[in-house]
Each structure stands twice: as C-alpha cells, then as structure tokens.
Amino acid sequence: MKILVAGGAGYIGSHTIVELLNSGYEVVCVDNLYNSKLKTIKNIVKIASKNIPFYKVDCTDKKKLEKVFLKEHFDTVIMFQGYKAVGESVKEPLKYYRNNIDSALTILELMDKYSVHNVIFSSSATVYGKNAKSPIKESDDALCLNEITNPYGETKAMIEKILMDKSNADKNFKAVILRYFNPVGAHSSGLIGEDPNGIPNNLMPYIAKVATNKLPYLNVYGNDYKTKDGTGVRDYIHVVDLAKGHVAALKCFKGNKNNLFIYNLGTGKGTSVLDLVNAYKKSNKLNVKYKIVGRRLGDIDKLYCNPKKANNELKWSAKLNIESMCESSYNFEKNN
Numbered sequence: 001m002k003i004l005v006a007g008g009a010g011y012i013g014s015h016t017i018v019e020l021l022n023s024g025y026e027v028v029c030v031d032n033l034y035n036s037k038l039k040t041i042k043n044i045v046k047i048a049s050k051n052i053p054f055y056k057v058d059c060t061d062k063k064k065l066e067k068v069f070l071k072e073h074f075d076t077v078i079m080f081q082g083y084k085a086v087g088e089s090v091k092e093p094l095k096y097y098r099n100n101i102d103s104a105l106t107i108l109e110l111m112d113k114y115s116v117h118n119v120i121f122s123s124s125a126t127v128y129g130k131n132a133k134s135p136i137k138e139s140d141d142a143l144c145l146n147e148i149t150n151p152y153g154e155t156k157a158m159i160e161k162i163l164m165d166k167s168n169a170d171k172n173f174k175a176v177i178l179r180y181f182n183p184v185g186a187h188s189s190g191l192i193g194e195d196p197n198g199i200p201n202n203l204m205p206y207i208a209k210v211a212t213n214k215l216p217y218l219n220v221y222g223n224d225y226k227t228k229d230g231t232g233v234r235d236y237i238h239v240v241d242l243a244k245g246h247v248a249a250l251k252c253f254k255g256n257k258n259n260l261f262i263y264n265l266g267t268g269k270g271t272s273v274l275d276l277v278n279a280y281k282k283s284n285k286l287n288v289k290y291k292i293v294g295r296r297l298g299d300i301d302k303l304y305c306n307p308k309k310a311n312n313e314l315k316w317s318a319k320l321n322i323e324s325m326c327e328s329s330y331n332f333e334k335n336n
C-alpha cells in the first residue's frame with residue numbers, strides 16, 4: 001500500500017509517517033510548510049532510515065496537487081492538512097473555512113478523478129460539542145454546529161459530514177474518521193515533536209516552555225470546575241500511540257463491507273491540569289511554576305472518551321502513560 005500523507009510535516013503527521021514506515025508502508029508527503037519545517041522531513045528520514053518523496057504543495061492548489069497525483073500512484077490518503085489553532089479560528093474564521101474545507105474538497109475531488117478510494121481523516125473530540133457527557137462514545141451526539149464553540153471545530157464537523165455524504169453516494173469510497181482527544185508528547189528520539197509558532201495555546205507545550213525557562217509560569221485557567229481538584233480534565237494521549245492508531249485504522253480498507261468508520265482515539269482516562277503539572281515535575285525532576293487565573297472562554301470541565309470501539313475493532317489501544325508523555329515532551333523541548 002502506498003499512502004499520500006497530506007500535512008505530513010506537522011506534529012501528528014510526522015509521527016504517523018514514522019509509524020507507517022516502521023510498518024513497511026510506502027509514503028509520499030505533501031505539506032505547504034505553513035506551520036511546519038523542512039527539518040522535520042529530514043528528521044523523519046533519520047529516525048526511520050528510509051527516504052520519502054516530499055512535495056512542498058498547498059493542498060488548496062489543485063493544479064500542483066494534481067501533478068503529485070499523476071506522478072505518484074498511491075491508493076490511500078491520510079488528511080492532516082488544516083489549520084488547528086482554536087483561538088485564531090475565532091479571530092479569523094474565513095481563513096479557517098477557506099483553508100480547511102477547500103483543501104479537503106480538493107483532495108477528495110482528485111481522489112475521485114484518479115480512483116483513489118481510501119481516506120483517513122484527522123478529526124477531533126471537539127465535534128462532540130460543549131454539552132458532551134464523558135466518557136464519550138462514537139454513537140453520542142456529534143456534529144451539532146450550535147454546540148461546537150469555534151470555527152476550527154466547525155470545519156472538522158463539516159468535513160466529517162462531507163465524508164459521510166460521499167460514502168453514502170459512492171460504495172467504492174471508504175473513509176475512516178479518527179476523533180483525537182488531546183495528543184501530547186514527542187518521539188523518543190527527541191527529533192520530532194510539537195513545535196508551535198509563538199506562545200503555545202495548548203497546555204502541554206506551554207508547560208514545556210515553563211519547564212525550560214522560556215516562559216515564566218503557567219496560567220491555570222480556572223480551579224472552580226466540577227472536577228476533583230477544580231481544574232479542567234482532559235484525555236491526554238501520547239502522539240506515538242495516536243500515530244499507531246492510524247496504522248491500525250488501515251485495516252478498515254481491507255475486505256470490509258462497511259465504507260464509513262468512526263473511532264475515538266484516546267486513553268479513556270481523565271487527567272486534570274494540576275495532575276499533568278505534577279506528573280511533569282515528577283517525571284523530569286524539575287519545577288513548573290503556575291498561577292491560578294480565571295476560566296478560558298469556551299472551555300468545559302471534562303472531556304475524555306470511551307475508547308472501546310477502537311480497542312475492539314482496530315485491535316489498538318493507547319499504551320504509553322502520562323510519565324512517558326511528560327518525559328518525551330521535555331526531552332524534545334530541551335533539544336529544540
């Protein structure tokens with residue numbers, strides 16, 4: 001199987017390419033390097049000791065992307081391309097709708113034209129909306145646009161809907177939707193990891209910057225939630241486990257009568273902000289200064305999944321613990 005990885009130089013894409021290469025798949029990568037670096041591709045090659053064709057192409061540019069389709073004959077696409085900063089999407093909604101929807105449609109139209117039938121889409125737990133009750137199952141309500149709190153999340157829901165409609169209309173077309181919970185950590189080599197531009201919005205990369213004295217302290221957004229210590233609870237999943245979830249998902253394309261699959265990828269365990277801070281301190285033997293401040297707009301008290309469907313059907317489960325997430329995060333941050 002030869003796989004096109006769109007947005008493969010990014011955080012989750014790069015870890016997935018490593019796992020695909022380790023499992024013997026052929027990979028072609030396209031990325032516009034808007035939020036990623038060419039160095040990541042070189043590091044993927046170093047880790048896996050295998051070369052991959054890389055094209056600096058924006059997936060909204062149909063002409064350029066078509067040349068890749070013509071040159072490389074792949075049978076599966078994994079779609080990681082897309083902007084992902086929640087706060088930015090609220091400030092610049094048009095940029096998010098244009099880029100995320102346009103790139104997905106462009107890829108899907110080219111897949112149609114060149115008879116590529118299999119796609120995996122990186123979706124998010126955000127599609128369950130603000131009223132979701134944890135632990136969340138795939139069969140719980142999702143894609144209710146009035147419950148999704150930001151345009152980034154809405155683009156994920158819209159692309160899921162596009163894939164559902166396409167799979168209804170075309171029985172040869174097979175789509176796997178993977179709803180990620182909170183991916184954190186980095187590859188054990190320390191060569192690839194999460195490297196956001198500017199000040200991080202997400203918790204783990206922010207803690208990493210405080211731990212390495214690049215930022216003075218962490219703002220903990222609220223300690224008055226209905227959780228055990230009052231801080232927000234999330235389902236943190238090691239990015240290497242998440243990457244392996246994509247390799248496991250490829251089995252949906254083999255000899256299966258269904259043509260639409262939806263899975264939660266998470267650990268099923270809830271971890272609070274203070275749990276994560278304490279685990280980071282303990283695992284790396286250092287201090288992480290923090291201040292409790294007011295709640296962040298749009299945040300909910302807890303969000304964690306029931307991962308049983310992926311466990312049973314994909315024979316996949318998250319193996320790496322919070323300590324390993326914290327150690328690998330610090331190891332990457334120190335080296336970069």
Ligand code: UFG
Pocket residue numbers: 084086124125126153180181182201202203204206218219220221222231232233234273296299303
């Ligand atoms: N938090 C802080 N301080 C920070 C950053 C975050 O206290 O500086 C807290 C938040 O309030 C929340 C928790 O840490 O309780 C996790 O926040 P993140 O920003 O790391 O992650 P979110 O759960 O808000 O959002 C993430 C992704 C989204 C995705 C969503 C799906 O960023 O892309 O998970 O559940 F849609």
